[in-house]
Amino acid sequence: MENNKYICKAFNASKKIYIEGKQHKIKVGMRQVKLTDTVIEGKRISNGSINIYDTSGFFTDSNVEIDIKKGLPRLRESWHKDDDNFDTLSSFTSKYSNEQLEDKSLKEFRFPIINMPKRAKKGKEITQMALAKKGIITPEMEYVAIRENLSNDYSKTYITPEFVREEVANGRAVIPCNPNHPEAEPMIIGNKFLVKINTNIGNSALGSDIEKEVEKSVWSSRWGGDTLMDLSTGKHIHQTREWIIRNCPVPMGSVPIYQALEKVNGIAENLTWDMYKDTLIEQCEQGVDYFTIHAGLLKKHIPMVDKRLTGIVSRGGSIMAKWMKENNQENFLYTHFDDICDILSQYDVAVSIGDGLRPGSIHDANDDAQFGELETMGMLCKKAWQHNVQVLIEGPGHVPLHKIKANMEKEITECHNAPFYTLGPLTTDIAPGYDHITSAIGAAMIGWLGTAMLCYVTPKEHLGLPNKEDVRNGIMAYKIAAHAADIAKNHPSAMERDNALSKARFEFRWLDQFNLSIDPERAMEYYGVEKIKETPFCTMCGPNFCAMRISREVSNKGKITE
């Protein structure tokens, strides 16, 4: 594999800075954008710099050399070095992992370095939730407090390390941080915090390969994805995942049933608890930070689907429905939910309870099937919390604007304030090719109403696998939706960047505008790279019709010069 294409250079006029913890020996990375001066009638006024929440990790630190074959620095490993909570195992627990390791034909696909897995010592409760309940502020909790505030000064914010601890203890927020993925920077998912976005990547039987998936994952973090789900269903799932995790600065999620289904050659009815369990452990020990598990879909819900226009559109949901029907048994993810939580609690892997019955069309939104499953999900949520497993609740799907609020309200009631994690929702069905937009509309609204994480949708949704440019467009649509929600929710650090950009815009500091924008390269490309000098107008209006220029003449603010 070539290295250079994965190394994303830092953004223009930006440098990586690190803010130190006060309680723990941690350094929280963020991006600092240096602004140019305002020059009014020859007088120079500094605009200082702006800190920006940054998901790109060490990839944009010019002082760190990244070798994709070695993986990212193992940031969090040192935080727990003297910790007596974990054992480092001498072999993998999963039978499948060991088989993959021993299979010589896989050598060329394998990640070059093997790290032995960590697992909770027997009898130790090691999840962030368990520790939070005991009143412990972990390094991860302090990290996210600083990260959310873009500062370690808590004087103007409600988001303190202690507040983070409380939210995690109560299940209202989740910090996905499997100790086997120490490359990931801690982040928090909860409705009092910045709205996060997840990106999906992964190959299917019909396309893509390991190299392309790693490339997409690296760029996903660089562009602003807060978590990354690997939904691979094609060949070499195990190896693809390893490459991605070792180079992934954000928490990673997966849907273990996809790999389990591959192991039984796509025949859903042949799935068993034992091989699913082995798959869970395999992925826990690789470092997946959260699992989507479709445990809320029960036999009794399946007939409710008959009234639908588009049946079951969740892959995991359809697999489990098929399994239940063919075996005439209750969903084994439901009957084994305690066993699942036992495993997850040993690796602090969060469970994202999947909505197998999310609506796949406007017609099916908010129906009995969907809300019936949601009630079961709420029950499972409480069960997971008893094991101190952190919980996310997955949500729709396709929902028209006027039915979005009911989704959020019902989730809060049934699922006891566990963070909601929705796919969109898409607000109309008629726009294949533009579903990043149909869904960004729903996502912004549900984010404002309280959804903690938004699963992105790319322009290729319903049509095919996204390429790198589709990933970019999906991320940008969702960064916008999340940020619009943050502003509406009055997150303490949301507005600074908007105000700085708007001030730059009114003062014709074009470079500052680009550097502060969510996709500087795109903005510059559209403006016309050759024109990047500080001109007092753009081609949209031309010189005579620039409202901002005329407005400045009318005001008493003085003429912008340089």
Next chain:
Amino acid sequence: MENNKYICKAFNASKKIYIEGKQHKIKVGMRQVKLTDTVIEGKRISNGSINIYDTSGFFTDSNVEIDIKKGLPRLRESWHKDDDNFDTLSSFTSKYSNEQLEDKSLKEFRFPIINMPKRAKKGKEITQMALAKKGIITPEMEYVAIRENLSNDYSKTYITPEFVREEVANGRAVIPCNPNHPEAEPMIIGNKFLVKINTNIGNSALGSDIEKEVEKSVWSSRWGGDTLMDLSTGKHIHQTREWIIRNCPVPMGSVPIYQALEKVNGIAENLTWDMYKDTLIEQCEQGVDYFTIHAGLLKKHIPMVDKRLTGIVSRGGSIMAKWMKENNQENFLYTHFDDICDILSQYDVAVSIGDGLRPGSIHDANDDAQFGELETMGMLCKKAWQHNVQVLIEGPGHVPLHKIKANMEKEITECHNAPFYTLGPLTTDIAPGYDHITSAIGAAMIGWLGTAMLCYVTPKEHLGLPNKEDVRNGIMAYKIAAHAADIAKNHPSAMERDNALSKARFEFRWLDQFNLSIDPERAMEYYGVEKIKETPFCTMCGPNFCAMRISREVSNKGKITE
């Protein structure tokens, strides 16, 4: 000029159909999409066809040959042939129009055919509002009733010709239809009707030319723009406009102050009422259907702008502010508002009262300046109605999600239910290059809350003049926002298309999915044109992981075959 590139062929599997009026001799054009059959286990079930609201006019009627140099057929001319409401003038009233006609150097830019203008006979009240108040259901009113319902059967709808008449009489809806633009198909703007979208085109001093503008305007209608504003500020404004209007199947708007400013070489303080008046008449006689007029911005509002981050961002607003300041006089558009209405009422040109103080950043949203101007706009609205001039009220701009509702409510209260016509609003400032998305989010929300028309924003907003592809992306984002709002508002004809597309999706009728989508060409391109055969899965999930395929197996609906 080449002809062929303007002729947009009909959409795949679609034909133009015409539904006849019951009260008037009119034929309402729309697009009919023929669907393929569902085949379940060999049994063939017809899906019939779906009618779709169509803004492309005769351009997509394969039976009509369009010559761009002759313009579109003059559809509405015959409706008023025996009408004793209008005089056909023997010469243009505007001095400038006559000068342009006599200037031999302009020959090559001129539209080849000259149509003499119509004007109300002295003492005749000819606007749709005047007629509606008298209880007359005009052909235009019946036309829009059929168009909104996609049918002339009113048994399942509240939108009847009489309902249209009432809404127009009360000022709650506007039918822009200057008799000098008989090429335009009637459409209605009001909050009980489908949410409409406007597209802006126009050259600036720095780019574009007549040919490109005509091309953009034709494609704008083909892609779904409901009205079109020509915001040209560069050379040959008069000629560009004529070419566009003669080939424009949708109502056209303009901002006359732009052309007036060009006439005084860009020096705002040199603007006079007389030359502005001549410009109004020039444009009325060319066939502009509505004018944006910034009459609500008064001297007293200007100091309110000082607290802002981004001052005045409306071009018209900044021009008038500059004029007031330099001349130390009240806004002449305000002091001459009765004179303006006198002119407009003779050509049934609607006034779109411009919001010169719309906020240009999230920081400035809902401030005293913005809402102060809105109050004046409400007063002017009543004044226009006294002249039976139809009124739209323009709105913001940049507004965060949580402040959108207050805008709609205040508009309703202050402006007496006149249709609101907003630019976005943009819900964050940080995404130049993606402002079609930041604003589609706000547009969907404000459309749902009652805004009647949404002015599109392209990805080039804040950066440069849009090209044809930008126009397409802007339109699609706004078609989505408007349609999402229509569904949420329960418009009687909104959901049929979503349901038909979703049914096609669940039955793997790929071609029907594409044909029913807002941009069939884009959807097909993303799916992969070479694969367009009825395969039971797409590359997104591959065959084993297709939820819809598995879901169908679980259900008792039978296997899709063919």
